[in-house]
Amino acid sequence: MINTPRTVTRTYYVLALGNTLAASLIWGINTIFLLDAGLSNLEAFAANAFFTAGMVLFEVPTGIVADMWGRRVSFLLGTITLAATTGLYVLLWHLHAPFWQWAVVSLLLGLGFTFFSGATEAWLVDALAATGFTGALESVFARAQVLAGVGMLGGSIAGGYIAQITNLGVPFVVRAVVLAVMFALAFVLMRDIGFTPQRGGRPLTEMRKLMTDSIDYGWRIPAVKYLMLAAPFTGGASIYIFYALQPHLLNLYGDPHAYGIAGLVAAIIAGAQIVGGLLTPKVRTLFRLRTSALLFADGLGAIAVILIGAIANFWVVLGLIVAWGLFFAASTPIRQAYLNGLIPSQQRATILSFDSLMGSTGGIVAQPALGRAADVWGYPTSFVLGGVLSAFSLPFILRSRAQHSAADHGSEPGGGPTPEGGPDAGSAPGPGVGVEPPSGN
Template identity: 60%
Template sequence: MTGPARRIQRIYLTLTLGNTLAASFIWGINTLFLLDAGLSNLEAFAANAFFTAGMVLFEVPTGVIADGWGRRVSFLLGTVTLAVSTYLYYLLWQFSSPFWMWAVVSVLLGLGFTFFSGAVEAWLVDALRFSGYEGGLEAVLGRGQMVQGIAMLAGSVAGGVIAQATNLGVPFLLRVGVLLAMFVVAFWLMRDVGFTPERSSHPLRATRAVLSASIENGLKNPPVRYVMLAAPFGAGVGIYVFYALQPYLLELFGDPRAYSVAGLAAAMVAGSQVLGGWLAPRVRRLVHKRTTVLILSSIVGAVILVALGFTRVFWVALVLLALWALVASAGTPVRQAYLNDMIASKQRATVLSFDSLMGSTGGVVVQPLLGRSADVYGYAASLAIGGVVELIAVPFLLASRRQRPRADEYSDSGSAPSPSQ
């Protein structure tokens, strides 16, 4: 790796560390926070569904902003939007606000995250290529996931412990503070390298042009399309499982106010992310095709969720949770690298945002349905049902594999394949 490439990687890891730390302060206690505010299980997961609905609504528009106005601009807008909407969430909890207010602010939270999705990853890939980096993306993206895991480990444990020592609202205020600090860091460190934003005096015309090109490079590109179509099932179930595990584990533990246990669950996911990020490039070298990793990850993850549905022992559930997170984490950098090697630079952020949109769409539908199943049948049954839903992604991944794209066989050595191939 060249000197400029190392600098790009350091900036990427710094931004990833700060953003994940900020977000993870509430990940271990978010569902408990919503329930403490007086929402039912259905309403709590419906609020999460409105959050993902916000991501669905704004993914492509914010992706267009990243491609048309710059990935740095998109990141800065994201920090401000997410800080403001998080503080509004805190106020809703303070005043025990009605559900419709939670729904509105959840949509704004989704908007905040869409400024990051696609933009940061697109910034990294284009800057690395411009700086002369020709290796596989799994290694760098895997390091990013390891940093995410470390930040999540620290943030989720701290959030759970702080919530237990103070109250459930304090971790949300901590998130606001770190996000504002990240605005300052990104303002000084982040520059668009290897990519020139094409700002237009006709924003609607420019939006249509970028969106049209993105569809051409995304949904109309068969191997990319099938990976995107698999996203609603894997991502939708993953979002639900992460948040449902908090009350589920507390139920198994026997103490509904043991918030540190909920933080421990998120911390175990974080630790699995670290190990998964380290394993990703190594697992990739063991198989001939990237899609092999993706397919096996979906199948094994689904089986583990079904097993979780039949578990009544707290420590066994924790072990299964760690295995589920490890399998998912090892597959994530491989999936990211597979997509990026099939996408052209000019539409990279928008196409990646569209992919995130597809995953969020699954969250909009899957979360309230599984949340309702938790109300009727219990959390354990809802996890098993989630495992069955995740298996629906497998046929789409097989369809992508059958297109035989060069990116499927790309290894850590050599130059990157052309996105057009």
């Protein structure tokens, strides 16, 4: 295969579509699946919290795997791990297993997803730089988001109705099959381009070096640090909201067994991803700075979530879910392009994984806490609290904006950032090219 920007982007689009299709087959029914297995709201969201804890524990180590042994290897390991742990989920559901077993398998599910986070995006950005891409990263991320939205729309609707006509375990089995297909496609199509894995030397020494570099080029760059500090609030709130909306919609609808209605949440978010991805280039032109777009979208998204909790009308809540999904979807490619413009190539996968880790950290605390709030006061109150929690991200985005990074304007020259680089150290140049459903288990 001849490596060109077109072949690179096409491969990335295939991976984005297939992975999201596989993941979303259970997104519309996951909470109902856990409750059907005999877990309480607290236990169900605690199981999800163990999933996010797995992402926190394994994000950086698997990011280092991607930087040391290659992004392709990391992606392949992710498909294998997720297929196996998805099968174990079905077994636990069938056995009505105790909570501790759900916690362990959820932790391993988190491991599977961390092999993807950072690695696939880093593979794309470096491969585009190596093949002479001269376009805008936002456009690539936006198109991928549209395709991921198509996959999520199809997967969530299919998963809900497959569960309705068979049982809640079948969508999980189908997911494992799709992941096996993705392994085969990635094995054939994906090659590390524009990046040389650091396979020499001792693994622990290399891991220590990569960790140090990641701190230097990530946490010690103020613009990156503040963007990452915002992630626990938006990430923690959004993963709870996404999964809690499933039983909440069933309550509003009045039929606890209408699994197709529960799948509407994921389907709506998928549609919002498609439309939001298409709107991203237009949204970007409305704001001089990328952080301004992020502040606008995150602020309105928090308001939408608070209103979801305050209004007890099925159809109005559906409209608010659409609004929340649109704000989230339109801002995601802009945030991706901004962050990639702040970090260097060699540590890209590790730093992107560390960013995902920060978002997952919020989910560890937010999910069981908000799940307990739902047990005690009901879902509406938990949504109001979730919207307030999400809004806490805004001051950190403002602090990132205050660093006056070149990437905030959409200007990323080809070099890498230097933490000691003086007043423009926060303006970390990016990859040399011009410028994600809610995650879940």
